[in-house]
Amino acid sequence: MEHKLLDRIEIPHDRFEIRLSGSGGQGMILGSVMLAEAIGTDYTKRVIQTQSYGPEARGGASKSDVVISSNEIYYPKAMQLDMLLTMTQESLDRYYGDLHKEGVLIVDSGLVTRIPTDNYYGLPFTRLAREEAGHVMVANVVALGAIAAFTGIVPRENLIEAVLSHAPRGTEDKNRAAVEIGYREAMKIAKKE
């Protein structure tokens, strides 16, 4: 062989890859399910959601990937992330290396302090959930609202519809508010740039 095979391999960039990561119990897997459902309402897009977590019910690293493409998705797991959400320092440390050099990093700025780049979006999702949306449990939904604003990958209305389809009865208002708060705060930052 005159050239090495691996040097000749070109991975086509026909996929958009999102990872939500944090600690077990922060709702990263449910968040990715709602995001994938919202994106999947667009019939031209193929969507796969995968997850990885430990045997514990709470705590331990938890991550979930959403891969989107207009072509058939052969390999279901993320290979080069276009967007990484980290809700804990541990998940940032662990997954930052998987982010594409032009990928978007989003962190919960109230929980993540050591960030290896200046090129990121930081919002205190957990604090916003507790203080503005009415419950800390909707921090993942606040983050989804921000993701919709930062990436434009899904219309806000579709996201709200997907989130509400999973919301337990009586929590609809908190969940709707959570999307709106995340979206609003993200737009404030995005506009500054």
Next chain:
Amino acid sequence: MVDTQRKLLLGNLACVHGAIYAGMRFFAGYPITPSTEVAEGCSRELPRIGGRFIQMEDEIGSIGAVVGASVSGVKAMTATSGPGYSLMVENIGYAYMTETPCVIINVQRGGPSTGLPTKGSQSDTMQARWGPHGDYTAIAVAPSTVGDTVTETIRAFNLAERFRTPVTILLDEVISHQREMISLPKPGEHQVVDRVKPTASPEEFEPFAHTAGGVSPMPAYGEGYRYVITGLTHDAMGFTTNRPDEIKLKLDKLRNKILNFKSEITKLRIEMMDDAEIAFVSYGSVSRAVLLAVALARKAGVKVGMIQLYTVWPFPDEELRDYLVGCHKVIVPELNMGQVVREVGRILPPDTEIHSLLRYDGEILTPMQLLEKLEEVM
């Protein structure tokens, strides 16, 4: 037009949809990660359509209830993971011997013992063939996508009913906990097979009759046909026998009713094999990484193809050999310490090189690892 059948479906729930489509109306199980959503889905769906869901005290009771339900004429299944499958093997053997159709889903996780509850694996592939003791021929199918899981579950029920035998679906954590936007099959889109019922009168009925195809018609208990069911080796009437001629006849029946009709059971996916000099042979979730690796290597000018085994057992010796005839190198990637690679090696001509690519650290094989292996063997 709005496709109301389109939904973001979890792999484990794809089993439920496939099974109900195929006519499954009884599920007994005991929850275990990563299979639990199969039981959850059945507990939601079956009562709505007049079916029955039972959470049993353990896996031994679960498979016992499934065998009993099937004997009473209902299509039945259970779902578990490696540790639970290990507990079930005795009664799965009973189902082989009593020729009771049923479907067992094994959502594989790392082992041995309780191992890795949340990590995918293909280390139960041989267990699906050799789990229970004794001589018998097993059928096992292995989907690789959520969509496949629907159709392979339908196929598993059809094979179980057609051949009066247990069928194992080899899923793994990677597929079971993956959600994909898919369209569910419409009524009539797939064939649904039901067991053949006896036409003889109850007086002339032989419950384990030796027929031309090897499969005996099977009435439901309570339909008027009285007969004995036993795990002891039995004659055509179902009565225990120690006669060498009858023993041999029974064991030949268990084998021949399946192996003589292997072409109905074998299912392969063939990609880019026409001019391939190197081939990947894979099954289950790994096949998706292979598909991408092969597509990328082809773009770089490498004559490589892939064969995916949807039917893992009975092993498709002849069909695989035919497709691999022009290849001088074969790579078998698996999430275990080497199981199907031995079967592939067994059927290859002596001058064909065989290479194994194994991963058993809880993570899955990536397309880049497959390409590295390809480069290494080229």
